[in-house]
Amino acid sequence: MGEIRFMKGNEALAEAAIRAGMQGYFGYPITPQSEVIEYLAAEEPNHDYTLIQAESEVASINMVYGGAAAGARVMTTTSSPGYSLMQEGVSYIACAELPCVVANIARGGPGLGTIQAGQGDYFQAVKGGGHGDYRQIVLAPNSVQEMVDHTILAFELADKYRTPVLILSDGAIGQMMEKVELPDPIPYKPNKPWATTGKTHDRERNYITSLYIQSDDMERKNISLQKKFRKIEEKEVRFEEYMIEDAELIITAYGVTSRTSKKIVDLAREAGIKLGLHRPITLWPFPSERIIELASDDKVKAFFSIEMSAGQMVEDVKLAVNGRKPTFFYGRTGGIIPTPEEVIDFIQKKAGEL
Amino acid sequence: MLNEMIFAGFGGQGVLSMGKLLAYAAMKEGREVSWMPSYGPEMRGGTANCMVNVSDKPISSPIVTMYDVVIALNQPSLDKFEPKVKKGGILIWESSTIKDGPKRDDIRVFAIPAVDKANKELKNVQVMNMLILGALVKVNDIVKKESLIVALKETLPERHHKLIPLNEKAIALGMTLV
Amino acid sequence: MREGYEVIYQKPKTLTDNKMHYCPGCIHGIMHKIFMEVVEEMDIQEKTVGVCPVGCSVFAYDYMDVDMQEAAHGRAAAVATAIKRMLPDRMVFSYQGDGDLAAIGTAETLHACNRGENFLFIFINNGIYGMTGGQMAPTTLNGQKTTTSPLGRDKKSMGSPLKMTEMVTPLDGVAFAARVSGNNPANVRKAKRIFRKALEIQQQNIGTQFVEVVSNCPSGWKCTPVESMDWIVEQSIPYYPLGIFKEPGK
Numbered sequence: 118m119g120e121i122r123f124m125k126g127n128e129a130l131a132e133a134a135i136r137a138g139m140q141g142y143f144g145y146p147i148t149p150q151s152e153v154i155e156y157l158a159a160e161e162p163n164h165d166y167t168l169i170q171a172e173s174e175v176a177s178i179n180m181v182y183g184g185a186a187a188g189a190r191v192m193t194t195t196s197s198p199g200y201s202l203m204q205e206g207v208s209y210i211a212c213a214e215l216p217c218v219v220a221n222i223a224r225g226g227p228g229l230g231t232i233q234a235g236q237g238d239y240f241q242a243v244k245g246g247g248h249g250d251y252r253q254i255v256l257a258p259n260s261v262q263e264m265v266d267h268t269i270l271a272f273e274l275a276d277k278y279r280t281p282v283l284i285l286s287d288g289a290i291g292q293m294m295e296k297v298e299l300p301d302p303i304p305y306k307p308n309k310p311w312a313t314t315g316k317t318h319d320r321e322r323n324y325i326t327s328l329y330i331q332s333d334d335m336e337r338k339n340i341s342l343q344k345k346f347r348k349i350e351e352k353e354v355r356f357e358e359y360m361i362e363d364a365e366l367i368i369t370a371y372g373v374t375s376r377t378s379k380k381i382v383d384l385a386r387e388a389g390i391k392l393g394l395h396r397p398i399t400l401w402p403f404p405s406e407r408i409i410e411l412a413s414d415d416k417v418k419a420f421f422s423i424e425m426s427a428g429q430m431v432e433d434v435k436l437a438v439n440g441r442k443p444t445f446f447y448g449r450t451g452g453i454i455p456t457p458e459e460v461i462d463f464i465q466k467k468a469g470e471l
Numbered sequence: 472m473l474n475e476m477i478f479a480g481f482g483g484q485g486v487l488s489m490g491k492l493l494a495y496a497a498m499k500e501g502r503e504v505s506w507m508p509s510y511g512p513e514m515r516g517g518t519a520n521c522m523v524n525v526s527d528k529p530i531s532s533p534i535v536t537m538y539d540v541v542i543a544l545n546q547p548s549l550d551k552f553e554p555k556v557k558k559g560g561i562l563i564w565e566s567s568t569i570k571d572g573p574k575r576d577d578i579r580v581f582a583i584p585a586v587d588k589a590n591k592e593l594k595n596v597q598v599m600n601m602l603i604l605g606a607l608v609k610v611n612d613i614v615k616k617e618s619l620i621v622a623l624k625e626t627l628p629e630r631h632h633k634l635i636p637l638n639e640k641a642i643a644l645g646m647t648l649v
Numbered sequence: 650m651r652e653g654y655e656v657i658y659q660k661p662k663t664l665t666d667n668k669m670h671y672c673p674g675c676i677h678g679i680m681h682k683i684f685m686e687v688v689e690e691m692d693i694q695e696k697t698v699g700v701c702p703v704g705c706s707v708f709a710y711d712y713m714d715v716d717m718q719e720a721a722h723g724r725a726a727a728v729a730t731a732i733k734r735m736l737p738d739r740m741v742f743s744y745q746g747d748g749d750l751a752a753i754g755t756a757e758t759l760h761a762c763n764r765g766e767n768f769l770f771i772f773i774n775n776g777i778y779g780m781t782g783g784q785m786a787p788t789t790l791n792g793q794k795t796t797t798s799p800l801g802r803d804k805k806s807m808g809s810p811l812k813m814t815e816m817v818t819p820l821d822g823v824a825f826a827a828r829v830s831g832n833n834p835a836n837v838r839k840a841k842r843i844f845r846k847a848l849e850i851q852q853q854n855i856g857t858q859f860v861e862v863v864s865n866c867p868s869g870w871k872c873t874p875v876e877s878m879d880w881i882v883e884q885s886i887p888y889y890p891l892g893i894f895k896e897p898g899k
Binding site: 315316 | 697735
């Protein structure tokens with residue numbers, strides 16, 4: 118049993134990064150994730166990592182690029198507007214195939230928006246965000262414990278596939294406190310022969326680039342990237358389900374709304390409604406195969422995507438359901454978390470019309 | 472047993488810290504807990520609140536809309552959350568500063584003049600929130616008083632440990648007010 | 650080696666055999682060569698990590714036989730910052746043009762200098778965007794014609810050219826600041842000495858090293874290489890004076 122603490126989501130993420138052997142952290146303060154850099158700044162004297170408060174999120178992500186290419190375990194964290202600023206860098210990192218961890222403790226947008234929790238960055242996270250054909254692994258924790266577990270997993274997946282891994286959390290999970298069990302520090306021994314650590318006499322020079330100016334070269338690079346993405350899609354899909362076996366109506370939700378959705382399922386079950394929850398943990402790769410399975414099940418009547426957005430993940434749900442069953446969307450924006458009461462009303466109304 | 476609670480008042484009244492202390496104490500007793508603050512500008516002087524859930528089972532949603540317990544330390548909070556107390560639930564309100572008291576009769580209401588008592592009997596208005604917490608653990612034994620003291624010791628920075636006896640006194644005083 | 654011949658000149662072993670893509674008369678090739686000579690003479694090839702920018706020198710990693718990273722436009726300073734912080738015993742440099750360092754990357758440049766990041770900026774200032782075809786740079790001289798200042802740079806609406814070395818010199822974090830050129834053999838030799846000095850300062854870990862090179866662009870300036878060298882003497886150097894602006898102990 119690891120150490121038990123009562124922690125904020127943001128602090129838990131920071132502590133987990135330390136225990137995962139993070140060597141460099143580069144960040145810029147923005148609500149509601151500033152606790153991460155504050156926590157890491159306070160802990161820095163007790164550990165070996167380097168922390169820089171960068172001049173902008175643009176600088177942060179490019180420091181991440183430099184540190185990752187130098188072979189180090191590196192991370193940055195931000196919130197929605199800051200994550201927008203990082204998109205060019207994420208695209209470069211994806212193409213240069215560098216491992217790193219980025220966390221977006223999302224708030225409500227668009228624009229400067231609100232500092233309350235939001236899920237309006239789903240498209241940006243899973244469909245690219247930056248330019249060009251790339252994908253990144255996106256993990257969506259829904260508890261403080263998962264802020265720990267997913268941070269450690271993110272570093273491992275990043276190294277395994279040489280890819281940026283995004284933790285897409287939100288202000289509610291970042292700000293709330295729960296009991297967490299922290300793992301012992303994980304010994305980390307980098308094995309990165311591709312890193313730019315200085316050209317020793319026994320090897321050719323390493324260079325890290327995302328520039329392939331000849332079309333043929335660029336296409337070859339793309340083909341190899343896509344091959345990697347297919348492999349990730351095959352191996353790394355993660356999801357969680359609740360009361361799904363006999364469910365006739367299925368909620369799909371991730372992050373903080375998957376927590377409220379559990380409560381919604383409980384309340385619905387008390388009222389005799391056979392409601393279940395499918396919660397994608399990896400938003401990319403998306404659990405499409407599993408949703409196809411559920412949609413092909415005769416007893417399942419409809420899907421309901423519950424989000425803090427104007428309807429984003431619902432598009433991936435619909436792609437998977439592919440017309441087999443009606444798929445509805447209920448969402449709130451502006452940092453408002455849909456309440457169990459309003460969601461149950463919506464589900465009952467729609468189910469009544471089926 | 473699930474307890475869904477909200478602590479609400481002005482920023483600076485200690486609503487976030489009292490909620491955190493209670494959650495920590497419950498965790499020390501082996502319960503599942505969650506603490507969800509309102510955050511942002513309201514922390515700097517507006518109204519603030521935190522939702523605290525304590526349960527024997529894993530907590531599904533850290534966010535709730537109807538409460539077993541509402542702690543209201545100012546008028547806007549009382550007005551906003553009185554209707555959100557579940558039938559038969561508990562409402563504790565600060566009665567020396569709030570003018571218009573609660574009206575419902577299907578809930579258990581406790582008026583605690585915590586500000587007056589803290590000023591007069593403890594000469595320190597800042598521990599008002601601890602009086603309220605004392606009252607709460609008396610009417611609803613979510614946690615033992617001793618667990619609150621343990622929580623104080625473990626969560627307060629060392630330099631503030633000299634304040635623990637005063638806080639302990641405030642909790643004890645609060646328990647006598649209900 | 651053919652009998653009866655002796656080697657009287659060769660490129661440093663720290664340059665690759667790749668043929669450079671730079672235009673005839675461009676100072677980039679000279680700067681690559683003398684900098685890599687310094688790397689060879691100091692025997693630091695195994696410890697050196699460079700960052701190349703977006704701009705004409707985007708392919709510097711094809712020529713410099715050291716580990717290198719290609720940065721996004723303007724971000725070389727941020728990238729170099731992290732490399733040096735992660736690998737403090739390596740010798741780190743960024744090699745950047747004026748658009749990269751003084752326009753899109755000004756914030757990264759100034760903040761890296763201000764933090765005293767211990768790496769060497771090699772700032773190639775030719776007063777024009779060469780790679781994209783001759784547009785105005787932040788360092789284009791007043792009155793100078795480019796494709797985006799066809800009537801000449803008008804300081805009233807476009808501002809006057811930025812003097813980056815003068816801007817970074819007063820910053821506490823900067824240990825060494827100098828401006829050199831490559832327009833004649835004497836200045837090339839001087840530039841090489843300055844590069845060496847800068848790297849020696851990096852070994853002392855006392856602050857950022859910033860070396861600006863007053864450079865040319867015969868293609869973008871639409872003149873011959875020889876005319877471009879004359880322009881440096883007549884136009885560039887009077888506005889961008891050469892010399893050491895800041896060094897330790899002085």
